[in-house]
Amino acid sequence: MEYLNVIAKPLTSEEGITGIPLDFYIVPCLLSRAPSPLQIFISPPGKPQTPVLAFVFCGKFLPPSFFHRLVAVCIRVWPISQExxxxxLFNGLAIFTLNETYTLRIWYMDYIIYARIVCCSENEKLDNFIWLFQEVRRKLKKHLKYFVHQSSSVFEECIQCPDMQVSLHNKGLFIVKQFKYKKAMACPVCSLHAVTRSNVMKHWFKEKLDRIETDDE
Known part of the structure; x- marks a missing residue:
């Protein structure tokens, strides 16, 4: 069951002993739902945070087991956060501690799995941890692709409009690969403004952004 990412042992998060597996298992699919409102978890006000990364499953179908298995993977990699x-750690939402000030938040609705990284320090510069954001994205994508290979599902990587103060389900999503050919696109959700390639890609896709801009020169 653990090998199939159905259950997972959580890691300790106490000071000085972070990262040691505890001697019990968590079953993500049996967790209780997150308390309302969800926005206090996914869009905490006044905190530095990345734009929302979204894995949008084609055909508008996402087996819930994909998210539960992804949570199980995260439980084995990072300590569960406390707030x-x-x-x-809930059914449909989970928050993990990446380091002393950064947390990863993942949640899903319908056929979309979302991820966002938030910093609890209001003075922190996100640009200092771009390497961390990319590492997290690669890990999430790697495991989702593994789950997909065991089924017929496929997904697109999208970024939600960076100007959105509150993340709304299935609103303001831009397919990242479109920015290989376009430098900006209009946002259909916020007040009239352009969403630029740099703003969309600079956190989660910085290396890919650098390659595209080098090719444009």
Missing amino acids: RDQYC
């Missing part, structure tokens, strides 16, 4: 005096 508001509770562990942030």
Whole structure:
């Protein structure tokens, strides 16, 4: 069951002993739902945070097991985060501690799996940790692709409009690969403005952005 990413042992997060597996298992598909409103978890106000990364499954179909298995993978990699005096691990939403100030938030609705990295320090510069964002994205994508290979599902990587203050389900999503040929696109959700290639890609896809801009020169 653990090999199939159905269950997972969580890691300790206490100071000084972070990263040691505990001697019990968590079954992600049996967790309770997250308390409302969801926005307090996925769009915490006033905190530095990446744009939302979205894995949009084609055919508008996402087996819920994909998300539960992804949560199981994350449980084995990063400690479960605590906020508001509770562990942030729910059915459909999970938050993990990446380092002293950064947390990864993943959630899903319908046929889309979302991810966002948030910093608890208001003065932190996200640009200092772009390497971390890319490492996390690669890990999430790697495991989702593995799950996909065991089924007929496929997905597109998208970024939600970076100007959106609050993440809304299936709104303002831009397919990343389109920016290989386009430098900007109009956002159909926010007030009239252009979403540029740089703003879309500079956090989650910095290396790919650098290659594209080098080719444009």
